[in-house]
Amino acid sequence: MIRPTMPVRLDVESPVVETTGLVKRFGETAALSGLDLQVPEGAVYVLVGPNGAGKTTALRVLLDLLRPDAGRAELFGMEPRERPGEVRARIGYVPERQDFHYGWIRVRDLIDHHARYHPRWDPGYAGDLIEELEVPTDRKYARLSKGQARRVQLVLALAHRPPLLLLDEPTDGLDPVGKKKVLGLVADHLASTPTTVLVSTHLVYEAERLGDHLGVMKEGRLTAQLPREKLRDRMHRYLLRTPDGRDPVEGADLEVLQRKRAGRELQLTVWGERSDVVGRLEQAGAEVREASPLSLEESALALLGADERSAARTRREPTAAEV
Amino acid sequence: MADETDVLVEIQADDARPIYVQIMDEIRRAIVVGGLDGDDPLPSVRELASSLQVNPNTVSRAYRELERDGLVYVRRGRGTFVSPEADREADRRRLAREVAERALRDARRHSLTAEELVASIRAVSDGGGGGDGDRAQRRANQPTEGREES
Known part of the structure; x- marks a missing residue:
């Protein structure tokens, strides 16, 4: 059993978003510690990670709401620090927290105010979104519930049809019907407007049907970054029986992400070519009952778990990426 | 609506x-x-x-x-x-095959052989059990009767 070596670089030319060795510290804490993010054009990139992994910080750096301490960020080939206006004009942003400096403004006025700053604002589309999302335009922004504020932010993010959407926990605070509606609207938006999406979420199952790329973030950097197709291709869950009670993984050249044992049954999540993995397991005396691909959520959980374990095991010997 | x-x-x-x-x-x-x-x-x-x-x-x-x-x-x-000329019969067979493959995967998971699966499908559809699973299982049985594809 060996430590899985997950891909952390996407093989794409001129990604819409690219960060190189991005570092951001808050006092003693490093929120970003060498983030190399690549979001290909037209992708729906799902960024996952535990709380405090640095997802929100990363998005805020991309918007020039935060200055990095080291490293580079580029959007559409431009650095947000140098050309914040041009970069932001190309972005629709749904922030994780509601910002209350809009406080007592009425929702309708907030939307009008926003529209004036965006030359490409589509009033007809904004009207459709307001209706579809049942946005209470007469209410004061500060008086909205979390879910209602989310809906307003979605209108603000989508109605100028920006080429890039940065969504930070976009369904947070929405009820199940609202979530479904929002995800449907995003799908509809993608079908009508060529858009690249970077969505940060801890509810991966919600991005299951939309996401085509996965980035797993841990302690300020990516521990895996790859297309969904590659996950389907190379990550599987195997259900085995070990008739002689021998551990087929011990000594085998397998990249195991997760394992669970119950009696003589063993469930393994393995990174590698399926027929090759099955061959090795059978050679080690196991009966392979099932080999199935994982959902995006299961993949993310396996990757997050594996990272924890291997990080613990290799604490004394930092990898090349860490030094 | x-x-x-x-x-x-x-x-x-x-x-x-x-x-x-x-x-x-x-x-x-x-x-x-x-x-x-x-x-x-x-x-x-x-x-x-x-x-x-x-x-x-x-x-x-x-x-x-x-x-x-x-x-x-x-x-x-x-x-x-x-397509008006879509071959419904061929597609029906294909659908049956896929249902069979799914059933077989499930059987393997439960350590049952194909023969055991087929035998129990026959038994169930020949008047045993009945119920909701009945129809799905009868469909799963089809590929073994029409062998033209295997």
């Missing part, structure tokens, strides 16, 4: 099949059971993506593959339609 799409397409996130394959299978199913007839339009990519909350690229891919299989044709600017 109007129906969202003209075709009932249901997908499961935890299904082992990729989503585009599930969409293809659902459209196939609609064609086989007569929910869709020759020259009937499929929902637009946008409609289906929005109602299923899936990535439009996934729907496009399903439609492209269905077109390649000759089940649908595209008229530029007008949409995607069911």
